[in-house]
Amino acid sequence: AQSVTQLGSHVSVSEGALVLLRCNYSSSVPPYLFWYVQYPNQGLQLLLKYTSAATLVKGINGFEAEFKKSETSFHLTKPSAHMSDAAEYFCAVTEPNYGQNFVFGPGTRLSVLP
């Protein structure tokens, strides 16, 4: 069965600094990987996804993530944090042909300091 870990339940960065949110997964087959963002009192919104095409994936709002099979990682980055990036971020994994069972990580709360 697949699983997801996100190192750091809370990450703080200064406005304009690099954002790095970590995600590691385990899966018995090459997975599909997703990053979602959740703003207060809202549902989850897809930032980006990896589905076995290019390993460097670009998403919305300037975020990108790189799939590294050797490290079983899918870390999320953004070169310059903006105040509006403050939210909860979730990494999720699913396996091809068993896709209904999305497994989400515990989430990382990102704070952006002025």
Added chain:
Amino acid sequence: ETGVTQTPRHLVMGMTNKKSLKCEQHLGHNAMYWYKQSAKKPLELMFVYSLEERVENNSVPSRFSPECPNSSHLFLHLHTLQPEDSALYLCASSQGTSGRGEQFFGPGTRLTVL
């Protein structure tokens, strides 16, 4: 309406009440999901419907009863709930269940059980 909508947005109920949560997707998808999001816990998949048939039931107590009358609507019927059932209940939809397509989430219903 666009995307995935959920009503009500907030619900307070006693342990002996019966209430229903409603979800509607306007995306033409054929799979729908119920998730439970509790504080300090990862997102928990409760039910999956594909083509209006239930394909996943992750050991959810019988006091939660889902209903999917068509591919656009999903309900979660609640009865004799417990205080620990207080959480944010999220509905999602996707095109197929292969895992390649992302899930689109509604804003959630914040449920409080007294």
